[in-house]
Amino acid sequence: MKPEDVVETLPISEWSGGIPPELQRRAADALEGGKVLFFPDLPFRLEAAETGFLDQTAASGERKNVSLDPRTGKLGGAAYEGEEARALAAMLERFGQQATGFVRGLIPAYAAELERARTSFRPVEVKGRSYSTRHDDRLLHVDAFPTRPLAGRRILRLFSNIAPDGALREWRVGEPFADHAARFLPRIRAPLPGQAMVMNLLGLTKAPRTRYDHLMMGLHDQAKYDGDYQANGPRADVTFPPNSSWMVYTDQVLHAALGGRFALEQTFHLPVEAMLHPERTPLRVLERLTGRALV
């Protein structure tokens, strides 16, 4: 695979303001078609007082991310308290609001259904840390959350590289979702009878895991544990420099973060029905491959 196969570069340099309809269309088609939208000239600007947060110890202890819950305003994982914590939360909130306005303007068809989820700050260098295989996002994977079943809802993420020191964010992008699912589905075991209900009663999940969520977790884990696939599977390596932004459906696009520090990220959820091309979603692809309804 070549970087051009997996990345669509778009000449947009403003977070708000009109985007021509033909560019909107190109963005939506590429995004739902499983490409990473790359905005080389879309920097998130820090205020002077915020540059002090560009410190790898901004996340507390073993945490690699700081996160903001936009509904409660609660900041998690930060090494700061009091006024400093409030200032960092305000920076994440500003990024989250800009990101939300941007997605609404870029793909107006999403606006009514777009749900803003967590905002995160990722200060810590990705390289050279130790992770368990399952938590190692340096390995190709599709995103799936063990505790939060999505029942087919999409995971859309917008990132900005805010590194002050030239550090590139280095990614690897893998094969198209349908190829990936066809390759790994046969290895995923069916859940045990009653497993979803029992896990939910035990508080291991926030809602019962649907068949869809079971398969997505299975794809996530099977890909990470397959050393041969990680070493030799189809892939293209791409980099995102400081002052650029990018956006991708991480439930659909196989991705791995190989290096970099100081990124901001905003997660969104969307229902399958909000898509321009619902047939390309992981839910519909998995339903075609398994021949059954999964939610």
Ligand code: SIN
């Ligand atoms: C991931 O979503 O797997 C990591 C992406 C990143 O932090 O660059």
Ligand code: FE
């Ligand atoms: Fe991921």
